Amino acid sequence: MTQIKKRPGIMAAFDMEDAASAIWLAEELNGAKGNFAIKIGRPLEMQTGKEIISKVRDATDLPIIYDGKIADIPYISAKISEIAYDAGADAVIIHAFVGMDVVREVVNLRGGDVITVIEMTHPGSVECLEPMSETLIRNVSAIGVDGVVLPATRPDRVKHLSGLLSCDCGESETYIISPGIHAQGAAPGDAIVNGSDYEVVGRAIYQSDDPKSEAERIYQEVLSRLEKLEGLVESERSGGDRK
Numbered sequence: 610m611t612q613i614k615k616r617p618g619i620m621a622a623f624d625m626e627d628a629a630s631a632i633w634l635a636e637e638l639n640g641a642k643g644n645f646a647i648k649i650g651r652p653l654e655m656q657t658g659k660e661i662i663s664k665v666r667d668a669t670d671l672p673i674i675y676d677g678k679i680a681d682i683p684y685i686s687a688k689i690s691e692i693a694y695d696a697g698a699d700a701v702i703i704h705a706f707v708g709m710d711v712v713r714e715v716v717n718l719r720g721g722d723v724i725t726v727i728e729m730t731h732p733g734s735v736e737c738l739e740p741m742s743e744t745l746i747r748n749v750s751a752i753g754v755d756g757v758v759l760p761a762t763r764p765d766r767v768k769h770l771s772g773l774l775s776c777d778c779g780e781s782e783t784y785i786i787s788p789g790i791h792a793q794g795a796a797p798g799d800a801i802v803n804g805s806d807y808e809v810v811g812r813a814i815y816q817s818d819d820p821k822s823e824a825e826r827i828y829q830e831v832l833s834r835l836e837k838l839e840g841l842v843e844s845e846r847s848g849g850d851r852k
């Protein structure tokens with residue numbers, strides 16, 4: 610069963626490099642108003658060890674994603690994922706470009722959610738991932754991954770690729786997470802109004818003077834973009850009805 614709910618939210622990227630700041634922010638976000646999740650990145654893990662996952666787990670009830678951007682052979686990718694799940698992660702992030710044998714091996718662990726990277730936020734992604742991303746998203750979707758990463762910095766790609774997710778039951782249950790908000794130039798809501806579910810925000814939250822308030826503010830900004838969009842759709846629909 611998928612651990613992370615498919616509904617609009619903010620995934621706070623924990624790329625700070627000390628355990629105390631991470632635990633403090635995990636506790637703060639636990640009480641924040643909105644739908645939040647925590648993504649633990651390699652800088653934090655490298656500086657503090659895998660134990661940081663368990664420590665953050667003890668500090669919060671929010672979903673925890675281990676962002677190892679795992680891209681190794683199936684045996685090693687599954688081993689890294691298992692260590693992360695055992696430490697308390699609800700989800701792991703792996704690369705899709707390494708091949709479906711890797712994705713299958715990690716999914717078959719049934720240790721928690723599996724999120725696969727399809728396209729990334731940086732320019733190199735256009736050169737290397739874009740040419741194969743349609744195939745990648747169709748293939749991971751057929752395997753039944755829980756989530757995919759699409760770039761908030763390219764909302765047109767979020768819109769296009771989200772349309773390729775499918776499942777037998779009609780609308781896909783696979784959630785989309787999109788980094789690139791603020792520090793990399795995207796605005797809150799850019800990805801979600803185009804089909805994403807979670808916007809990933811790192812520096813704009815953990816480097817702010819009041820990270821909890823900033824996280825709540827960004828979440829509200831995303832919601833108002835969505836409400837505005839729904840309002841537009843509604844007014845177009847009622848305009849259409851009058852014709």
Ligand code: BMP
Pocket residue numbers: 622623624650676728729730731758760788789790792793809810811812813
């Ligand atoms: P920031 O908001 O500080 O730019 O952080 C973005 C976060 O999202 C980082 O943890 C980074 O590893 C991650 N990320 C990204 O920026 N682009 C991608 O394509 C995929 C990512 O996971």
